[in-house]
Amino acid sequence: MSGYAAEFMDAVRAKNSGEPEFLQAVAEVVDSCNIVLDRHPELREAKILERMVEPERVIIFRVPWQDDAGEFQINRGFRIEMNSAIGPYKGGLRFHPSVNLGILKFLAFEQVYKNALTTLPMGGGKGGSDFDPKGKSDGEVMRFCQSFMTELQRHIGPDTDVPAGDIGVGGREIGFLFGQYKRLRNEFTGVLTGKGLNWGGSLIRPEATGYGCVYFAAEMLATKGDSLEGKTCLVSGSGNVAQYTIEKILDMGGTVVTASDSSGFVYDEAGIDREKLAFLMELKNVTRGRIKEYADKYPSAVFKPVDPALDHNPLWAIKADCAFPSATQNEINAADAANLLGNGVKLVAEGANMPSSPDAVRAFVNAGILYAPGKASNAGGVATSGLEMSQNSMRLSWPREEVDERLHTIMRNIHAACVNAANEYGTPGNYVNGANIAGFLKVAGAMKDQGLV
DSSP: OOHHHHHHHHHHHHHSTTOHHHHHHHHHHHHHHHHHHHHOHHHHHTTHHHHHTSOSEEEEEEEEEEOTTSOEEEEEEEEEEEEOSSSSEEEEEEEOTTOOHHHHHHHHHHHHHHHHHTTSSOOEEEEEESOOOTTOOHHHHHHHHHHHHHHHTTTOBTTTEEEEOBTTBOHHHHHHHHHHHHHHHOOOOOOSSSOOGGGTOOTTTTTHHHHHHHHHHHHHHHTTTOOSTTOEEEEOOOSHHHHHHHHHHHHTTOEEOEEEETTEEEEETTOOOHHHHHHHHHHHHTSOOOTHHHHHHOTTEEEEEOOTTOSSOGGGGSOOSEEEOOSOTTOBOHHHHHHHHHTTOOEEEOOSSSOBOHHHHHHHHHHTOEEEOHHHHTTHHHHHHHHHHHHHHHTOOOOHHHHHHHHHHHHHHHHHHHHHHHHHTTOTTOHHHHHHHHHHHHHHHHHHHTOOO
8 A cells, every 4th residue: 555545544443443344345445546546636635535434424323122022122223324425325224133333334335336336326325233133023023123213214215315125134124114114204205125016116126136246247257258157156145145146147057056044054066956946045035944954955965064163164165166155244264265266266256245355355366366346246236226216216117127137237337337447547357446446436526526525
C-alpha cells in the first residue's frame, strides 16, 4: 500500500479494532483502489474513502419476545444504513447467533459495491439479529419477527431502506416481518424483497444468487473458450444459494459432488442429480434436517462431520475443476486454497459473502486462476431484489423468462464491468481489482456530485 493507504488503514483499525471482518473488507477495497486514488487525487481530496467506511446510520435496538414456555427472551437487533449515494439502502437481514456489529458492517460495506455493480439504483445496507431460528417453532419465530419489525419499521420504507432475507431469514420470516410492517404502518408497499409470489414477490428471486453466480462463472470460462460442460464442481452450503447453484450447474452440464451445513459435508462421487437435489431441497427447506440425512438416504454419498482439530476443510481437498463456496464468510483459508490449487481447480466463484480469507484470495490471484469475488459473482440476488422493487413500484409481475433474462444480462454486464476496470487500471484478469474499482468509481462519482454529505 502507498503511504496514504497505509495511514488510512491505520486510522480505520484504530476506530474499528474489534471488527476483523469489517477491517478485512475495507483493506481489500483500499488495496484495489490505491491506483484509482493515485490517478484521481480529487477523490482523495474529497475524502471519499473516509466517508465510505463510516455508515450513514447505525441502528441498534432491543428485541424482547416470549417463547412457547412463556419465558421472556431478549435479543439484539441491528440495521446498518451504510451508503445511499445511488439509491435507497438495500441489503439483507441475517438471523444467526454469530451476528454482531462488525459482521454486519462488513456485509453492509460489501453491499455498497455489489449494488453499484448491478447498475440498479440501490445503496447499501445490512441488518439482523443474534436470534437463532433453528429449533424454534413457527410461533416463536413469528413473535420474534413481530417484535423485531416493531422497532425496525421506524427506519425503513420503499424509498428509504428496503431489507431482504439472508442467512436465517427465508420466506417464512419475510412473511412475518412484512405482515407486522403492514399492520403497524397501514400500508402495502414494496418495503421488503423476497416476498411470496402471491403478495408481491418476484419470480426467480429465490434462485437468483445461485443462478447469477453460475452465470458469472460461465462468463469467466467463456473468456478462455471453455464452459461448465463436463466440469466436476464443489459446492459448500445447502441453503438457498447452494441449492440453486447446484441446479444451474446441472443445467449447464456440470456435476456437483458436495454440499454441507454447520455439522459437516457430504461427498457424493456419483454426483448430485436432480432427484437428489429435490431431496436436499425438501430436507433443508421443509423438514429442516441435517446434511447427514442425505448420506443416510444415498449409498453413493459419504458424510464427513466437522473436525475442529483440522486446520483445513476436507471438502476443499476433493479433486475438482471448479469451486463454488456458498456457505459463509472466511470458510476457505490458506490451507484450503492450497488444496484446491493442488488438485487442479481452475475456477472459484463465490456464492457467499467474502468466503475466502485474504491469504486464500492472494493464493488464487497469484496462481492466475479464474477467481470471482462475492461482490461480483453473488450480486444476482440483490439484482433480482432490485427487479422486485421495480415490479412493486409498477404494481405488476414479470414472467419467469423475462426476470431470468434480465438477471442473465445483469450478470454479463457485471462481468464486463469487472474486466474493463481491471484492464483500464493495469491488472488484466484480476476480478478482485476489477470489481472493487468498478463499484468504487460509481459510488465515488455520485458522492462527489452530491457534495459533502
